[in-house]
Amino acid sequence: MRLTIRDLSKTYPNGVRALRGVDLTIDAGMFGLLGPNGAGKSTLMRTIATLQEPDRGAIDLGGLDVLRNKPAVRERLGYLPQEFGLYPNLSAEHVLDHFAVLKGITDARERRAQLEFLFEQTNLGAARKLAVGGFSGGMKQRLGIAIALLGAPRLIIVDEPTAGLDPTERHRFLNLLSDIGHDVIVILGTHIVEDVAELCPKFAILAGGEIVYTGAPEAGxxxxxxxxxxxxxxxxxxxxxxxxxxxxxxxxxxxxxxxxxxxxxxxxxxxxxxxxxxxxxxxxxxxxxxxxxxxxx
Structure with missing residues (x-):
């Protein structure tokens, strides 16, 4: 599986040029997308995730035209945005089951099997019956990645996933990402350099809407x-x-x-x-x- 981005550009109505001719090739595994706030990271990730249109450019995911085949891309996509809402009074089990239905997993037996696997993978099994309103920031992020993993996606995008987490929760979340980032493409968007240093064999730096570096950390x-x-x-x-x-x-x-x-x-x-x-x-x-x-x- 390979993600290819060519000449991707986006200017917002207020005149902000968020992306300026971005070119990237991303293979399976962990890929870091580093950049300061306002560099264009979220715009790039939202565009890859089919949530907004670029002004020009092309995105190919394993031979699939991302910009022209959004429903097919969403079947292969897991996305954890920087901020996401959860109904605080619902249990983690109820939340994950609800998102599984939205993902198209309508068979109850298959849904139960996926929930069991994901609660174990994210170490949330003991909290599955608890209301998510009482979850810590790290627990919410782990539930968010469980939602993103529903349906065995081939492309996973996570936007600033460790921002605001304490050191223990941060390392727990990074370990979780490292476990899933082998056979699928995982794009880790962050301004935290240590996250990329710990996880990503390849990364790119985005500044002012442009890719200013791409390669391996040791090469840089x-x-x-x-x-x-x-x-x-x-x-x-x-x-x-x-x-x-x-x-x-x-x-x-x-x-x-x-x-x-x-x-x-x-x-x-x-x-x-x-x-x-x-x-x-x-x-x-x-x-x-x-x-x-x-x-x-």
């Missing part, structure tokens, strides 16, 4: 190796450094700013080399895209 890190420098600086120095160098990030360490700078050699006194990680890759491409856009303006 390798490209920065030997070109990343750090220094503790005074706050008053930051504007001058930003004007003179490609500062990719500024972090506070014990209350003092520490800058990471992309440069082919030591950019000045006091700078020391630093081993890059995926967060550096992310910030490098985001800041590079911002600098290029500013020059073009």
């Amino acid at each position: 890190v390798a490209e920065l190796r030997g070109r990343l420098w750090r220094r503790v600086v005074a706050k008053a120095e930051l504007p001058e450094l930003a004007a003179r160098l490609h500062v990719i990030s500024t972090r506070l360490v014990t209350g003092r700013p520490v800058v990471h700078v992309h440069h082919f050699e030591a950019p000045g006194p006091g700078f020391e080399p630093v081993a890059p990680d995926l967060e550096d890759v992310y910030f490098y491409h985001i800041t590079r895209a911002t600098r290029l856009a500013a020059r073009a303006a």
Whole structure:
């Protein structure tokens, strides 16, 4: 199974260009879609999920034209949006059974079998009779992925699934995703770099509606190796450094700013080399895209 996206563009009526000629090829397995808020991630995922139309472009899912065959795509799709509503007074079992019917699983025996399997897979068996209004954020997300998994989809899209979860629930949810992301396409849309680092052998970075990087995490890190420098600086120095160098990030360490700078050699006194990680890759491409856009303006 392969998902192919070509020249996908979308401009909203208010003039916001959410997508600008997006090209992507995604094979089976976990695929990370990284980008800051407003980068176009949700627009891209909603378009793939047949929930909105692009202005132009094409999407192919295993030979199926996504934009022209929406009902057929929805039969193969599982989608967990960033925000979704649940009737708080209904039990998890009732909710999941209801969505199974909506998914077209009308045979009661088949529905019961799927519910048993999904409650076990998502570790919600002990809570199946409880009202979902009392669920924690992580439990609701696990119920959401159970809903998305109904009908054995070939493409699963999850939008910011770990935002707001505590560390324990986050790791539980990531482990669940890793268990399902082998034989199907799973697109993980997030601004949390650690989620992609832990799960995804391939990823893309979206900035300003454009794909600014795609590849393997280790390849992205390798490209920065030997070109990343750090220094503790005074706050008053930051504007001058930003004007003179490609500062990719500024972090506070014990209350003092520490800058990471992309440069082919030591950019000045006091700078020391630093081993890059995926967060550096992310910030490098985001800041590079911002600098290029500013020059073009």
